Amino acid sequence: AQTVTQSQPEMSVQEAETVTLSCTYDTSESDYYLFWYKQPPSRQMILVIRQEAYKQQNATENRFSVNFQKAAKSFSLKISDSQLGDAAMYFCAYRGFQGAQKLVFGQGTRLTINP
């Protein structure tokens, strides 16, 4: 079974600075997707960024980028120029390429932005 591990329960960063959230996963599949979701206090899970395992190029979405290391099964999220609105729980998630494609989530990292 696939597992996702986030080893940082909490992180904090000064506004406008850069922060990196860590995620590792375990799978025997060769094709899959990885995601970072943001969950603010409003509770709604929002997709931040996704990475296809077959793509070597790291995904970027504006201030958000990932460092995908397939061999190491590592998938970190970098947030540049942190803003107060980035404060939230961040979840790393895995989804297989075939089948029902359920999402497997990590335990989450609570990110605090200090003004």
Add this chain to the structure above:
Amino acid sequence: DAGVTQSPTHLIKTRGQQVTLRCSPKSGHDTVSWYQQALGQGPQFIFQYYEEEERQRGNFPDRFSGHQFPNYSSELNVNALLLGDSALYLCASSLQGHEQYFGPGTRLTVT
């Protein structure tokens, strides 16, 4: 375009009772997945419905059941509620094989 909606927003039930949660998918989506998120944890997959059939099920007991209607909306039913069933229940919709979009969730408290 309305996103994924869930009802009710929150509810309180007594141990042993039964509860039904509802989800309307995003327009154009045909697949609904349900997740349980305990406080301070990541969401756990309950099951997924596509074409009115349960496609895959997570590690949840038979007390958890669901249904998908012809209009793709879905219900999650939980029987014989336990205190441990208290959680945020998230519904996510997708077009089969594509991104999952989440609703705001239903907060269930079992007393």
